[in-house]
Amino acid sequence: MNNSIFSYRKVYGYVALILMVLLMSWEFQKVDAALHMESIPEESIRLRILANSDSPSDQYIKAIVRDAVVETMNSWVSEPISIEEAREMLASREAELQAVIAATLEQNGYNYGFTTTIGQVEFPTKMYGQLVYPAGMYEALLVTLGKGEGRNWWCVLFPPLCFADTVAGEATAGVDKVSAEAEEPAAEKQPTSSETETVQAADAEADKAGAKQQEAAVEEAADIEVKFFIVEIFEDIGAWFRSLMA
Template sequence: MNQKNIGIILYILLLIIGVLVNVYGHQTKAGENATVAIPDEAIRLRILANSDSAEDQALKRKVRNAVNAQINGWVADLTSFQEAKQVIRSHIPEIEQTVADVLRKEHIDQSYKVQFGKVDFPTKIYGNYVYPAGQYDAVLITLGEGKGANWWCVLFPPLCFLDFSNSDAVRMNEQPYDANDNKKEVFAPAQGENKETVETDEQQEQSSKKEKTIKEEEVKRASIATTPSPFVAENDQPVEVKFFVKELIEQLIP
């Protein structure tokens, strides 16, 4: 076998190795992006807004940012679940003060309540993972009447900085609220919680436009399906499948 043939064979082997490495890389990346399951020994933070108004939702985000940063500073280096519970419970007065400071800074006269213990959580579907409803250890902050959309994350182990949908510093259960966002947050109400999501006129208009577009697409598909294709070949020849690499090797190595 001459050097030219050896070079061609080596080139083919390198191509095959490159394909295998590329496939492995995609599988590894998919594994890294998989949804992280919440451990059994976890402490959550749940915040209930006064209402779904833009102002109340904005206030909820500001309270979230302040409290989350505060608690992360206390539990970031902890490894014991029981120790984390003790630390958070001992700092409840500081959390209450943080909420009060945010309200005062925003010049908002609104009641609030900070609790720590077993808190009811609704079922949440996030990606391919279902977080079942139940009672979990959590810090619950209720702003005003607490009838607005809720937000929650995992304080311990510290997972509130993770978000698999965007780059904002939130975790599982809520996209950052935007007054121009027409998406509705849908979740099963927790035990004893009366939660309704109101669809605005703008959302209804968007929904009507979407239904109209879907109907137009269905009409187009029906039209295409009933129209005979002008590109029908009368004498189709059977397709012969050849393996380039196999034939090349057979030619090089008789």
């Protein structure tokens, strides 16, 4: 009888120990899920826009071109599509985007050229909160304004997950030219202080929106990880009890 009581006390002790380990590992599981989660799927199409330089004028027109391109592409699709459909749409309507970019530059008084390319595009490493997006070649639409030596902006067109990137842009070799070689503007357009503030505010909002979207995605993935972990623990406990009773 005493041996039976002692045996059950040992079982209760083991259960208590397991529950303590479970509670201690809760936060570790959430952190691990956040660090290993890939918020951008392998099958995705990005948009990268390189500014001519880091001058306020060139960063200003980069933001204007960005808005024009994103607005145009948003008007093409009203419902979710597959990545194959996204590729076909982008390739078949590239000329339309080129016309939009050319018109935007002309309307704002910029006479340097631009290039576009669709395919594998080089991206720099990007640290975004707890997530790291490694450098490499990714499927994308690249828009290079002028010399393409300024900070870039990029987002994920498919699936849509956009945010600003302030990593310094590098010129990408082998792009298809759709305009003349970049020319130095005769008189560089200087945006007004209100225009500059508007662009800076828009970029700041893009950063905030992207950060919130990333945090929500990380939190959701972490919760899923923890739930599966808890289920596995209780399944193991149940199997252990069944083995004791056998």
